[in-house]
Amino acid sequence: MGHRPYIIGNWKMNGTRNSLAEARAIDRVAAKWPQVRVGIAPPHTLIHAMRDAVDSIDVGGQDCHSEETGAYTGDISASMLKDAGASFAILGHSERRQYHGETNPQVKAKSEAALAAGLNVILCVGETEEQRDAGTAEATVTRQLLACLPDVGNGDEGEPVSARLAVAYEPIWAIGTGRVPSLDDINAMHDAIRAKLCEAFGDNGAEVRILYGGSVKAENALEILGCPEVGGALVGGASLTNESFGAIIIAAADDARD
Numbered sequence: 001m002g003h004r005p006y007i008i009g010n011w012k013m014n015g016t017r018n019s020l021a022e023a024r025a026i027d028r029v030a031a032k033w034p035q036v037r038v039g040i041a042p043p044h045t046l047i048h049a050m051r052d053a054v055d056s057i058d059v060g061g062q063d064c065h066s067e068e069t070g071a072y073t074g075d076i077s078a079s080m081l082k083d084a085g086a087s088f089a090i091l092g093h094s095e096r097r098q099y100h101g102e103t104n105p106q107v108k109a110k111s112e113a114a115l116a117a118g119l120n121v122i123l124c125v126g127e128t129e130e131q132r133d134a135g136t137a138e139a140t141v142t143r144q145l146l147a148c149l150p151d152v153g154n155g156d157e158g159e160p161v162s163a164r165l166a167v168a169y170e171p172i173w174a175i176g177t178g179r180v181p182s183l184d185d186i187n188a189m190h191d192a193i194r195a196k197l198c199e200a201f202g203d204n205g206a207e208v209r210i211l212y213g214g215s216v217k218a219e220n221a222l223e224i225l226g227c228p229e230v231g232g233a234l235v236g237g238a239s240l241t242n243e244s245f246g247a248i249i250i251a252a253a254d255d256a257r258d
């Protein structure tokens, strides 16, 4: 894996046009640290304006529909995201699964639609606290992963799918709680995800980036990014301001230097 950490901010349902100033400040930090790849997924309403406002960061969506057009009030398709300036989509986030009842087959269909539209995909998986306590975290996450992985030819044309796909491991109990798994647990889960990716994609499975998400802050970013299979971070709350997100980008630049 190329050691250029990928740090993505998921703004969730936060941000209005006023927030573009914050995105511009983050963009200036990203421009200074090219050894880190930076992305922001703002609410859909800001994608177009953010794409125009920044130069050095990827802009993405937080969800998309699996169909290209149709009578789906309130939904947005992958090609619409692309048209608005997005280069990636976060799919299967636990908040989509929890509040919108998204299922694994739907997430898989969305991933395939996003790849077909030319977007990169950040596919989210993660266990609940009950599953962690019951010792079924790895089984849960790997089952979820295999059920959601896009079923597309690998390497048939252009870039292999593995180059356009990242998996984000986000333990649900670590999201917005300030709690983070032990480094041993992060390593073990990322190893388990890597093994499944290699089963699914053969040698190309080694190229799929695996991100960690859940209460990442500047203070813990360096040690988490130091885990061998952690290729970046998916950041929620701490991605909303340049003060906190910029500090994570700088910590990631430190990691890239090793």
Ligand SMILES: O=C(CO)COP(=O)(O)O
Binding pocket: 010, 093, 170, 174, 175, 176, 177, 178, 213, 214, 215, 216, 234, 235, 236, 237, 238
């Ligand atoms: O859900 C997350 C990113 O997608 C993580 O959120 P927090 O960083 O706020 O815990």
